[in-house]
Amino acid sequence: MRTHALHKAFGATRVLRGLDLEVARGESLVVIGGSGSGKSVLLKCILGLEIPDAGEVWLDGQPTGGRPRPAFLERFGMLFQGAALFDSLSVWQNVAFRLLRDRRPPAQARARAIEKLARVGLAPEVADLFPAQLSGGMAKRVGLARAIATDPAVIFFDEPTTGLDPIMAGVINGLIRDIVAETGATALTITHDMASVRAIADRVAMLHAGTIRWTGRAAGLDDAEDPMVQQFIHGRPEGPFTQP
Numbered sequence: 001m002r003t004h005a006l007h008k009a010f011g012a013t014r015v016l017r018g019l020d021l022e023v024a025r026g027e028s029l030v031v032i033g034g035s036g037s038g039k040s041v042l043l044k045c046i047l048g049l050e051i052p053d054a055g056e057v058w059l060d061g062q063p064t065g066g067r068p069r070p071a072f073l074e075r076f077g078m079l080f081q082g083a084a085l086f087d088s089l090s091v092w093q094n095v096a097f098r099l100l101r102d103r104r105p106p107a108q109a110r111a112r113a114i115e116k117l118a119r120v121g122l123a124p125e126v127a128d129l130f131p132a133q134l135s136g137g138m139a140k141r142v143g144l145a146r147a148i149a150t151d152p153a154v155i156f157f158d159e160p161t162t163g164l165d166p167i168m169a170g171v172i173n174g175l176i177r178d179i180v181a182e183t184g185a186t187a188l189t190i191t192h193d194m195a196s197v198r199a200i201a202d203r204v205a206m207l208h209a210g211t212i213r214w215t216g217r218a219a220g221l222d223d224a225e226d227p228m229v230q231q232f233i234h235g236r237p238e239g240p241f242t243q244p
């Protein structure tokens, strides 16, 4: 999966300015960057929820031409910021949403949902609860179970720890790391949580001023010479970074 010279502006705000990014098959790439740097816009361009003004998104070795093909969309899973569960559906119906939509027999879909709930540490009883009855951490786990319900080849994680306490954030980061490793899925995560970066990333890319300013192995992050990367990973108020 890669982007080539991606441009996207909203009026006078030029968010992406020729962004090149590549994620190898089976790799876990985490994109970091300050608030408003364009991480969500990048994700939306890859998913076809926003159409880039110029440049291309390549999936499976082919340009998508703006909208990813249905064949690709079938193969990806997504954990949304805030889990984004459907309130009127039970937990298992949320997890099995795509399977039910694809007319899988309900008993089979439910069994798959319970299996994925177990993978994220939730008991079968949770299957019949409704989203309103879940804590934030449980909702995130359910969102994760839904993201992996169809055994996707590519998984997107949008700020996976936002709104969680540090312990629950650690649990979710650990689950993401283990699931990505055991399924061999390609993973693209956007976050500004350095704990997520350290837990999840094989490689890190820093988005700034509409392009990838720095990229490197997660293991080498602390030794990165880029002053902006250093400021970001240490959360220092002073440095080259100025918030927009």
Ligand SMILES: Nc1ncnc2c1ncn2[C@@H]1O[C@H](COP(=O)(O)OP(=O)(O)OP(=O)(O)O)[C@@H](O)[C@H]1O
Pocket: 010, 013, 015, 033, 034, 035, 036, 037, 038, 039, 040, 041, 042, 192
């Ligand atoms: N639909 C839109 N219309 C107008 N401006 C937009 C739209 N979507 C995003 N933007 C602008 O694009 C810029 C980047 O936004 P984006 O949400 O991608 O940032 P981000 O890096 O994900 O930030 P955060 O970490 O705070 O979520 C912001 O200035 C935002 O106001």
